[in-house]
Amino acid sequence: xxxxxxxxxxxxxxxxxxxxxxxxxxxxxxxxxxxxxxxxxxxxxxxxxxxxxxxxxxxxxxxxxxxxxxxxxxxxxxxxxxxxxxxxxxxxxxxxx
Amino acid sequence: xxxxxxxxxxxxxxxxxxxxxxxxxxxxxxxxxxxxxxxxxxxxxxxxxxxxxxxxxxxxxxxxxxxxxxxxxxxxxxxxxxxxxxxxxxxxxxxxxxxxxxxxxxxxxxxxxxxxxx
Numbered sequence: 001x002x003x004x005x006x007x008x009x010x011x012x013x014x015x016x017x018x019x020x021x022x023x024x025x026x027x028x029x030x031x032x033x034x035x036x037x038x039x040x041x042x043x044x045x046x047x048x049x050x051x052x053x054x055x056x057x058x059x060x061x062x063x064x065x066x067x068x069x070x071x072x073x074x075x076x077x078x079x080x081x082x083x084x085x086x087x088x089x090x091x092x093x094x095x096x097x
Numbered sequence: 098x099x100x101x102x103x104x105x106x107x108x109x110x111x112x113x114x115x116x117x118x119x120x121x122x123x124x125x126x127x128x129x130x131x132x133x134x135x136x137x138x139x140x141x142x143x144x145x146x147x148x149x150x151x152x153x154x155x156x157x158x159x160x161x162x163x164x165x166x167x168x169x170x171x172x173x174x175x176x177x178x179x180x181x182x183x184x185x186x187x188x189x190x191x192x193x194x195x196x197x198x199x200x201x202x203x204x205x206x207x208x209x210x211x212x213x214x215x
Binding site: 013051066079088 | 115184
């Protein structure tokens with residue numbers, strides 16, 4: 001039980017933050033599935049990348065492993081490239097809305 | 098004392114992530130949704146990284162966290178601007194209650210549906 005050996009407010013706030021992130025990821029995923037245009041899906045996927053960065057940092061605090069944040073650095077560096085590539089592609093020839 | 102600060106930053110970061118997802122879920126229009134997603138999402142990630150740096154301490158953690166925050170705040174507007182430009186040029190519908198289009202009134206973009214260059 002990894003939450004049990006945390007000091008008092010940190011364990012509770014880590015549980016609450018995990019619940020917040022789960023709800024946020026589900027809401028963004030609903031927008032990905034439902035979004036009327038392809039641009040809505042791209043915006044929601046971009047938000048999911050930002051939420052994943054937060055989840056990785058949460059895991060780094062939770063499991064006491066500061067090396068996890070290397071993955072967060074990679075997401076912050078290259079996460080926007082997919083978004084830019086998709087939007088340039090859709091700007092040029094539609095790609096179907 | 099330090100544990101309380103870290104807990105506050107963790108909760109605030111996750112709360113702003115939830116607010117961003119709620120905005121993406123509930124807002125009526127692509128451009129308003131993007132406003133919620135980029136600003137609140139980046140702010141939530143920055144708060145989580147500050148919590149990480151305060152929790153672990155040390156020079157390496159602070160440098161990593163500040164570098165990630167700087168790069169995230171540099172790359173998020175680039176992605177948002179690319180999406181907004183492409184969506185505006187492809188003619189994505191505005192919210193019907195918005196009623197004003199300053200970019201079309203200014204005449205700098207002559208037509209909204211097809212791009213001539215590139």
